[in-house]
Amino acid sequence: MAGQRHDVREMEESFARCSIEDEKQGLVYAEDSSELSEIDTRWCLVGMFLTESTIDFQAMQHKMASLWRPGKGVYVKQLEPNRFLFQFYHEINIKRVCDGSPWMFGRFHLVFERLKEGMDPRTMPINNLDIWVQLHGIGTGFMSQRVVTDIGNHIGKFVEGDANNFVGVWREYFRVRVTILLHSPLKRRMKIMKNATEWC
Known part of the structure; x- marks a missing residue:
């Protein structure tokens, strides 16, 4: 019995030395995708410009909005330094942009693809x-x-x-x-x- 009590006491002391914070090293956090969860993929374009230069995001979105003049506006999100998501709010507006291609910002052509349901806008290919x-x-x-x-x-x-x-x-x-x-x-x-x- 004395040996069992000694073993139990050692176990209790061992657990007491454990820290919950130590276990954080083994946690895996999923990337937060909520920023794109509200996107309506029916009327989205994913685009990039044919340049290796850095794009001025603010100037670009104002320029494209002034060229397109969508009736219900356009939401632009920068996904990467030269990859952008363009969210429209009506089929007429996105079709007019697609039909009016090519579009340019400065001297750089905008190349885009229409976002398909289930595709990741950050990794989908843009080849045409x-x-x-x-x-x-x-x-x-x-x-x-x-x-x-x-x-x-x-x-x-x-x-x-x-x-x-x-x-x-x-x-x-x-x-x-x-x-x-x-x-x-x-x-x-x-x-x-x-x-x-x-x-x-």
């Missing part, structure tokens, strides 16, 4: 840029919507053609909107063949 391209040197026999579409898909991915491409008697060039991959080289020219004999 929509631009308008002028198509010059198209011969008379090649002036058709199909040719314009095919050229757009050769440059990148065809999005739309200018509504005025086939309006009027004579046009010096056509305009086509395409999506290009940022890391792919631009294509300056191509050859088009008609009836296996005629080239443009």
Whole structure:
């Protein structure tokens, strides 16, 4: 019995020396994601500028808001030094921004992707840029919507053609909107063949 009492006393003394604070070293804290929990992903863009320079966040958000003029405003959050979340409040506003691309701040193009449900805006890839391209040197026999579409898909991915491409008697060039991959080289020219004999 004396030995048992001695063992119990040693155990009690050992527990008494333990400190709750010592256990903090083993705790793991989850990152607080509440800052993004209120974001409505239906009308969000995640964007970055094509530059290695530091972006003046305050100047940028005022500039983009003045260019876009969304009816219900826009909320801008800086996720990283050159990664931003743009929250709109209506489909009309975000569609107008998407359709009006490319946008610039100073000399830097804004590249963006629409945020999809369940994606992390901090890590989602941003690889595409929509631009308008002028198509010059198209011969008379090649002036058709199909040719314009095919050229757009050769440059990148065809999005739309200018509504005025086939309006009027004579046009010096056509305009086509395409999506290009940022890391792919631009294509300056191509050859088009008609009836296996005629080239443009």
